[in-house]
Amino acid sequence: MASFLGIDVSSNSLDALVRPQGIKIRVNNDPAGFDALCKELRGFSIKRVLLEATGGYERDVMHFLQDAGFKVIRVNPKRARAFADSMAIKAKTDAIDAAVLAHYAEVIPDQPTLRISPDRALLRELLQQRDRLIQQRDDDRRRLKQAQSAVVANFLKTNLQHFRSQIKLVEQAIKQQTTALNDERVAQLVQVKGIGLVTAGKLVALLPELGRVESREIASLVGVAPFNHDSGKSVGKRSISGGRFEVRRSLYMACLVAVKHNPALKARYEGLRERGKLAKVAIVACMRVFIVQLNAMLRTGTPWRDVVLPQREVTQIKKVA
Incomplete structure (x- = not known):
């Protein structure tokens, strides 16, 4: 039977629950506790482990479990809380949170996890x-x-x-x-006007998926993908939401420079401004194109000047512009 593990992480302890068996485990948040947790999990076929980002307290146990062969997913606490609210779970304790995370681990779609060296x-x-x-x-x-x-x-x-x-x-x-x-992606990124070594380092460190996923996913990860707000005949205003703030902030500054030196981005920015779009809205639209192009460059291994987006990605960008 496939099992799912939810772990509520605090600075000193780990509260875990194995679903659907309902086995509760509580250990210290230290190497000895990690070993004890693995011993408790023997005999279970753990398909997924899910825990929240808790300001770094989760990193050691996440890396330990990944090294032990478990598939570990780390989620934003807001997503876990939203899931609990959808299940009408208002109470909050460490044990309840572990149960919620285990349930979430069972229903969340599989996603690739990258081991941080x-x-x-x-x-x-x-x-x-x-x-x-x-x-x-x-x-x-x-x-x-x-x-x-x-x-x-x-x-x-x-x-x-x-x-x-x-x-x-x-x-x-x-x-x-x-x-x-010694990441070859850094060497490629610094060749792009607007991206210095610090920005390139931030992109590869905080966005390790860059160059390894499709355009829609990379735009969503950064938080520059516009989302629809439509219902029936009502067509709402598109807006961005979520994403990795630190990456988006660095990309914003890089794009300000790139718009001045990249003819295509400059034309796009000026075109949006002529249509009455606010300056920040136009920059965000250019950021989306910029990160998609950077992603394509790294995925294909071609120099910046030779990047040609696939036609389906060009069409997608035009639709959401």
Whole structure:
């Protein structure tokens, strides 16, 4: 009998439930607990394991189970909560959440899972640290403009000097780690105007599916795919939703540059603006085309200038423009 495992992850413990047998398992969130969990699962034919993204607390057990041969899917907590709401489950405890996740594991469609190597995990962490430093720098820049005393202004200026030096150091580490990955996709991406080494590193670290999936899926993963809101004769406004915010933010900045240097993207942007579209709406539309083209470039292994989208993808883009 195929079984499904749901795991509710906290900083110190793991609450798991095997469905449909209803076996409850509680272990520590540490290597000894992972071993104990695997021992408890002996004798079950686990088809899928599902857990939530919990700020990194789930990473070690996810990697351990993947190495042990289990198919592990990590989902956004909002999706798990929406599933619980659809089942009219309002109560929330660790045991209830594990049961909900096990049920979700049973019905969720199969999807490919990519194993994150230690080198790629380190690059991701460095990129996240850079984002945090930039956020702190920008926050203190705003505070400096509002500072009313010289004493506070001096503290803020000292902070800004520290943040600038730290950003340079972490960017050097990012470049070294990106080079250490030896990922040929990075070399291809940096040839595209608008994409530097940091942006290329972010794309391969935070969007490992790039170049390995179809155009619709890559646009949806980034969060630039427009969704329909139609019912009967009513045709609603298309809008984007979800996706990976960090990737989308980097792609937005890259696309601002690409629109200036890429004739096709520039023509598309200007055409949308002439039709009355807002600047940000036009940029998002260009972002969708941009990521689809990058995906096609990496999937086919051709240089940027030689990328030719399949006719079905061209037609799809025109329909949703």
